[in-house]
Amino acid sequence: MPRLAAASLAGTAIEFYDFFVYGTAAALVLGPLFFPTFSPLTGTLAAFGTFGVGFLARPLGSVLFGHLGDRRGRRPVLVLSLLLTGASTVAVGCVPSYGSIGVAAPVMLLVLRFFQGLGLGGEWGGAVLLTAEHAPPGRRALWSSFPQVGPAIGFVLANGVVLALSATLSDAEFARWGWRVPFWAAGALALGGLLLRWSIVESPRFLEIDDHARVPFVEVVRHHGRLVLLTAGALSAGYAVFYTVTTWSLTFATERLGVSRTVMLTCVMAAVVVKASLTPFMALLADRFGRRPMCLTGCAACGLWMLPMIALLGTGQPLLMFLGILGALVSFITMFAVIAAYLPELYEARVRCTGAAVGYNLGGVLGGALTPIVATALAEHSGRVPWGVGAYLTGVALLSLACFALLPETRPVPVPAVEPVTG
Known part of the structure; x- marks a missing residue:
């Protein structure tokens, strides 16, 4: 289990590094470079639009790679998805700017972002299923939480590279070539x-399946459609919160509040490190008290914290901004540390790779793709404290809370030992 968990964690870290480095670039430089004919606001919205395309591609990736995972095994998914995402990310770093090739530049950016999302849509399902299906039932949430640490490591790597470049290069050098370096580094990581x-060896649970689904996605829609929609709605709040604090807040703080790029990246990265360290602990609580109670607690905490977070962010003071972001991410990980065990347990093994991944990535479309765009639009006509963004996030959290309330508990119940009969 340690070797398998380490391999799953490393893979998700690399793939989410690829995904996050684009989000950071979209927040900081892609608007002026690829949409220079737009106004600053419209350029930022367009850059976040290409960021959102990756989320739209993720459910399609989960269908394609889920079919492979349910028909041929979880292991091939991990290899092929990593290849696709890594190659697409390196290619993004090679795309000329609008000033060099005109409208072809944003079109190429859009296509490559789509392929990035396609690969990531398959990655999560394969990684968590291999870990969850190898893990002993009483520690399934704990072992399955290690792939969930991967996104935090990927985020810190992506933003750490950008932070180092920002600290050593001038703004002109960073805009001219420095932003490309993190994309090129993805090749070595892949x-x-x-x-x-x-x-990695194949999942033992997959090898036990005798009646593989012929078309897993069709079976999921036919027999588990309600479950997919509920899980997508339940996860949307987590995505909305995470991408608000890790993507939109960078743009808002640097452009509207005058906070330096280095300070803002440091605040976000420090909060993400704390979040990552708490992930196994939250998973242990899920093995002890159940998956659903942890998800309900985390979702409720998100709803209660969004307005205070926005108020703290609006101060422009690094320590207060850090506390606001930290509270949001701790609430987020209270539910998302559990998801890698919870979602696979909701689906039968023959369609598990497709069902769990589609629900997970549809939640990304609802919460992750739209939120930076909506938040940017809502904050445009607000003052230093964009209360509309906080209200929007609170509403998303309430929707997710209702969806979690309709989902069943799945924690395996220990079988009591039978006392031997004597006498």
């Missing part, structure tokens, strides 16, 4: 991830 994953 090769390292492939070496780790090549020796």
Whole structure:
């Protein structure tokens, strides 16, 4: 289990590094470079629009790779999804700007972002299923939480590279070539991830399946459609909160509040590190008290914290901004540390790779793709404290809370030992 968990964690870290580095670039430089004929606001919205395309591609990726995972095994999904995402990310770093090739530049950016999302849509399902299906039932949430640490590591890597470049390069150098370096680095990371994953053994639960679904997605829609919609709605709040604090807040703080890029990246990265360290602990609580109670607690905390978070962010003071972001991410991880065990347990094994991944990535469309765009629009005509953004996030949290309330508990119940009969 430690070796398998480490390989899954490394893979998700690399793939989410690829995904997050685009989000950071979209918040900081892609608007002026690829949409220079737009106004600053419209350019930012357009850059976040290409960011959102990755989320729209993720459910399609979960259908394609889920079919492979349910028909041929979880292991091939991990290798192919990593190859696709890594190659697409390196290619983004090679796209000329609008000033060099005109409208072809944003079109190429859009296509490559789509392929990034396609690969990531398959990654999550394969990684968490391999870990969850190998793990002992009483510690399934704990072991399955390690792939959930991967996104935090990927975020810190992506933003750490950007932070280092921002600190050493002038704004002109960063805009001219510095922003491309994190994308090129994805190639080396992808090769390292492939070496780790090549020796992973197939899931024992998959090998036990005798009646593989012929078209898993059709079966999921036919027999588990309500479950997919509920899980997508339940997860949307987590995505909305995470991408508000890790993507939109960078633009808002640097452009509207005058906070330096270095300070803002440091605040967000520090909060993400704390969130990552708490992930196994939250998962242990889920093994002890259940998946659904943890998800309901985390979702309710998100709803209660959004307005205070926006108020703290609006101060422009680094310590207060950090506290606001930290509270949001702790609430987020209270539910998302559990999801890697919870979603697979909701679906039968023969369609688990498709069902769990589609629900997870549809939640990303609802919460992750739209939120930076909506938040940017809502904040445009507000003062230093965009209360409309806080109200929007609170509403999303209430929707997710209702969806979680309709989902069943799945924590395996220990079988009591039978006393031997004597006498």
